[in-house]
Every structure is written in structure tokens, then in C-alpha cells.
Amino acid sequence: MDDCCSAGDGSNGRTGAGNERYDTVFDERFAERIARQYTKRGLTAPERRIVDYLVDEVGVDGARILEIGGGVGELQLALLERGASSTVNLELSAAYETTASRLASEAGVADRMTRTVGVDLAERPDAVGAADIVVLHRVVCCYPDADRLLSAAADRATRALVFSHPPRNLISRTGAFAVNLMMRLVGRSYRGFIHSPEAMVAVLAAHGLQPDYRHRDLSWCIVGARR
Template sequence: MSGCCGPAPENPDRHNPARDVIDPERYRSIFNASFSRSITRRYEKKGLRPVEQRIVDFLAGAGLEGASVLEIGGGAGEIQLELLARGAARSENLELSDSYEADAARLIRRAGMAGRVSRRLGVDLAGTPDAVEPADVVVLHRVVCCYPDYAALLGAAAGHARRAIVFSYPPRNLASRAFVGAGNLMMRVGGRSFRGYMHDPAAMIDVVRSRGLEPAYEWNGWAWRISGAVRTA
């Protein structure tokens, strides 16, 4: 799902995740082949975006040599390829949209990483956590804001992280609320079921901490924030 556009529900604090069904088509309609091509072409020409580079740098600082990587909603997998280049041994990508697969295969071949990357479609980690093996580091870039139940998703992700977890999300301020609220309205008018969510950052950190990881990194940008945590128990 890499590339969450960040629209928010009108009242995210009163949102009931139980009303949502995690339907892959909801994500496929937004994160389609055209979206994938735009992301991968930009990466091939210019490399990682600054936010993505900060994610890679944090995990490299936490220790990547021989590490396994699990990325939830990693899109075409550009972050994983950079982590492998920085010393990780292997990566696994969970994706609900199948629109990234052709571009991901091309990037893997280009990077010479065939055999070190596995990709799984249709796996909802929050719904079926036992279907996925733990990994040393877990990444959720622009994903939590696309998922209704942040506690279930982050709880499952943190529970799978043996060393560290890092995730990004939009800031929760007036400007972003106005922007993403308009985005949700456009989705509704266009007949699309996709919605985005602006979850409470402190509450998300509490979920990660409850799984034995302590905050170790925070970065605040105008469009995205990053939180990283390392395992202490």
C-alpha cells in the first residue's frame, strides 16, 4: 500500500474499526498500476525520497548486518532493496494490491536481489498474524494511515519485530485535517470505498511500547512523521 494519500475520517476518534472489512479491491482501486509506475520510475531516476531515506538510515543505525526485513504494504519494495544493499540478508513484503508486482520484479532484477526478496499478496497481518514469521526489523511506510484499526496493525507488526520497528504517518494538525478531509470527500463522491485515517501519534507509540519496544527515533516533516522503536524486552 506504499503511498497512502492520507485522507481521514470526519471524526477519527469515534471511528469503529469493526465496521470495516479489509477488502484488497479497496486498495487496488487507489494503488493501481499507474500509481506503481509513477513511484518506481521516480525511484529509478532519483533514488529514495528523503522520508524513505531517513527510515533506511534509522534501521541501518539500529543494525542491519544479516537482518531479516518485513515490510507491510511495501509497494514495489524500494525501501527493502536499499536495506538489503545496506547489509540486510533477506526481506519479505506483504501487499494487498497486486498492482506493484511487475514493477517490483523489474526492480529486484535490476538490483541483483533475486532470491533475497519474497512477496506475498492478500495477507492482512492484523487479521492473520500467525501467517507471517517474525523478522528482525519491521517497516510500515505510509501504511498505518490507510488502515482502520491502528492498534491491531501496529500491535501485530511490533509483535513481529525482533529488533526494531519504524513507521510513518501524516501529522495530525489543522492543515493536514483540511487536506485529507477533502481527499476522503473525493473518494466518497467518486464511489470508492477507500478511506484514510489520522490516528493519534501518542496512542500509536503506546501500542508499540506495549509490545516491548521503546521509542528511539522521531522525525517531524511537514507532510510526514516517522517513529522508530527498538526492542528492550
Template sequence: MDECCVPRVPNGYDREFNARFARRLVKNYRRNGLTPSAKLVLEVASSIGLDGATILEVGGGIGDIQLEALKLGAAHTSNVELSPAYEPDAGRLLDDAGLRDRVTRTLGVDLARTPTAVPPADIVVLHRVVCCYPDYERLLTAAAGRARRAVVFSHPPRDLGVRVVIGTINTFSRLTGNPYRMFAHPPEAMVDVLRGQGLDPVHRRTAGTWNVVGAVRA
């Protein structure tokens, strides 16, 4: 579960996801490419159609999925992030790839609270984010409202093993005064939110402990 997640309150985000965490992600990406779950997110987005598309990623971190989407033909990507810790490494990755002019990175925006702070995109991506945001209905509704064509998101299963792991991590965080929290939201309830916004979950795939849903607008 070390690929996830987001703290309960935005003020605690940069405490958990700091420069050290960002450097670890960059090192792994440069050495191994995308993680299996991130690859699956990209594959689902590709099956929906990346050529000439605009991508909005919520909590995209170092922007590795966006970089690979641009290489596959996406026209432009936007990243909405709460922590500033990712920015130096994300910028270096963009410069190395020669893609900085095709990416917009926005800091300090909680999409669930202020969805109109960013423009719409063809595909909205949320990888390792919804599972850790307290109000999944609000977040997914906001994501759907920004998506012209589709929403692609990942989540862990809500089985006993995952819930025990999440409970243990949250207990430790609470005892140490850390606002970091994880959540195992009900998968079908999350999908129902997107259905209510006119999106059909036509893609459902699994990579390890992560499930990926691609919901396409009718």
C-alpha cells in the first residue's frame, strides 16, 4: 500500500509527501518506468483514446503518467497538486523529455472543493488518490464535471486484508499526531457516482492490489 495516499486534511499533505518521497518516485521511474498500476491506468486511458487528447490528472505527483501519455500522442496535460514537494523533480523530468511547454502544473487546488479552478479536459485521471480522499462522492463528482470524455481512476479492493492494513496505518498516524489517513471506499458506490454523472464504467481491470476503472461518457 505504499503507493497511496492523500492525507485527510490538505494542510498535512506536504508533511507526508515531501521532497524525499518525490525523489524516491523519480528514482524508481527513471530506473523502471511506470509502476504496474500506473501502466494499467495509462493503458485504460489509451484504449479510450489519447491521440490529440487533453489530460487532467488530479494528484499526479511527479507527472510520470502524464509524460508517458504525451509520448503516446496526448496534446496537453494538466496536473493539480496540493504538495509543492514534487515540483522541482517534475520540472526536471519535463525538461529532460523536452515537454515542459505541453504541461500545466497547478498547486494548492483541491478539485473536490473548487472544481472550476481548472479547465475541463478530455480525460480526467485519479491514480492512488480517490482511495485516500475522505469524501469520494464529492471528488468523483468534481472529476466527472471536468471530464469531456472519460474518468480513469484506481482504487484498492475493500477486502479484509486491505482494511486491516489501512486501519493499522491510520492508528499509527493518529497516535503520532500525523493527519495522514487512508480509506477503503466501497468500489461499487464510487462507480455509481460516475454513473450518476453520465459515465459508463466500460473498462475494469486489475494490477496487483489495484483496481482501475475507466468510465466513458455516453
């Protein structure tokens, strides 16, 4: 998750500080691990599905992309390569920034990527401008109020929004319970959440986005919606 203050107007512009709840879990080691996996293997299967949906069904040529909680920015790099014009990343953890900056520079697209740390979009939906496409991958399960987050994200999307979430079943609920118990025992404030898929889709519909893509596997479900 992301942001602080505003998205800024400079390439790889960074403002604000991280959020302790997320910094202690999504730290520099985590960011480097994700970057190594991306460098060696490319996008994960869920990420490829997100990109394919946006490229094949929505169209990304010249599109402005807003990603909420994009981590090291691998989805943004893929969308820029496929023709998107620019990306804005909102992040609540400051720990991704060094690694994300390196990946953007190596790809030669740092001038087309803006990163902002510390603003909670659900709390401050006007802190960032609208975008053609809004992406939330592995984010709603990290946020307590999915309705508010998706409402704010939907209002930023002028053409389409795509998000992922864990399947809501006994396995995911048990996993979330175990993680949250561990976090409580070690004194960390981070918690994971398994929100209602139907309720999340209903939020998008209430904000004028009609779901036209849904994929479910054992680990991640993906929902795409367009105006």
C-alpha cells in the first residue's frame, strides 16, 4: 500500500515517510527478494494475467497507470514496456524505494515513474490525481477497510481497475489467523485480512466499474472492471 502528501510531478519523485505497520513486515530484505525473483523469472502467473487483461482487453497504449502498493514496481515496468505512458506508485512502506529506483533505472524508465510514500489513499483519496488504469495487486488483503480503499481507488480510475485478493476459504482464513497470531506475539501491528469477494466487487459496481474479468486459482483471485 502507499502514499504521503501527493504523487509529486517528478520522475521517481519520492515524498513522505513510511508507515511502521508496513515497514516492519515489507522491509528492505523483502523488497530485494521480490526484485531477485523478478530479475530471474519475470512476472509471476497472477501478474502476467493482470498485464494480459490490461493489454488485451483494456488497452494500455499511452495510458497513465496508478498502482496502489506496487512494491518494487515490476507490474509498472511491464506495462510501460507494453506502451503505457507513465506510472504513479503509492506505497505505505518506505522500504521498497531503493530497490524500485534501481530497477527503474536499469530499465531506462525512471523518468516515466513517480513514487510516493506515506499517503493512505483510503484516508486521503484526493492526494493523487486520476489515472486511466488503477492496479491493486496483493493489497486489499493487507488493508482493514477494503470498501474504503476500493472506493477511493475506483474514483481515481477513468477507464479500468484491476485488483487481486486471496480466495476466501478455510485455507486462506487459517493462514491469515496464523500470520496475525504470529504478528501479535512478536509485537507487530500488521494484520492480514480475508475480505468478502462479493462485497469488494459490489464496491466497484457502485462506483461505475463493471467487472468483465475474473480469474481464480489456489492463491490469488483477479478481478478486472471497466467503465
